[in-house]
Amino acid sequence: MALLEARGLSVSYGGLYANDDIDLDCEAGQLVGLIGPNGAGKTTFIDAITGFTSITEGYVTFDGEDLAGKRPDARSQMGLVRTFQSLELFEDLTVRDNLLVAAERPRWYSFLADVFWPGRGKQAALDQVEVALEALQLTDLADKHPSDLSHGQRKLIGVARALAAKPKLLLLDEPAAGLDTKESQLLGDHLRSFLDLGVSLFLIDHDMGLVLNVCDYIYVLDFGKVIAHGPPAQVRADPAVIAAYLGESAGEAQAEAGASASRRAGVATPATEVGDE
């Protein structure tokens, strides 16, 4: 059984099916990508599995448990942690404290742990913050405030904050938006390193270079439906995928389709924007 399984998942907004009968698996230990044109329903899918929007039909299991009826905070406690497309950082807190807020997730039994082992929960959260800072090479910026940092650094802090919550599956909604090619490639390298920390990943991004290079498996959405899925090499050569991007950036999609090597194989391919950020 996959870590996350969506079956027949549909989300209707007043009759418009933003997600339409989606079957999707995220295997533990993998980085799974979701791509598709603007308005295809990518964010809706993350909203649906994290409990931020209601599922009209179908179901989702996480770690073997049906998520029906579970609130977003309960899903996050289970290890299903998301980022948002629009990044909100706490501007008055340092980078480290921005992460600490996410790392300290008190559970109902925390007060017992505090009685018998004072400070243990806090120390675990502090340790997790340092792991997250290190994973994104942000340790040197830990005492700065977000307003002192570049857009690229702020995006990385958003990812680090979600990592500090110690997810089993981390769902990232366009973490590379607004990053330049070099920053995006660096982010890709960081994301692969999360797998070594035991964190599985689900990545939405319009940067085709990033998604094709770092993902183990990719799903493609168009008008709410999965139109293709498979390993990157298969997806980038799929005529339905190239057609879905016609009118947007067919040239880039076809250039990617012709790319024969991936960065993981040790050869650089240029990151390409598909979409209209």
Ligand SMILES: Nc1ncnc2c1ncn2[C@@H]1O[C@H](COP(=O)(O)OP(=O)(O)OP(=O)(O)O)[C@@H](O)[C@H]1O
């Ligand atoms: N809360 C909502 N109420 C009504 N319609 C919505 C809502 N959220 C999304 N939609 C609609 O559902 C469709 C899918 O939107 P969604 O944001 O999931 O797309 P997306 O693939 O994430 O797009 P983008 O690449 O631009 O972020 C769009 O037609 C959108 O207008």
Ligand SMILES: [Mg+2]
């Ligand atoms: Mg979106």
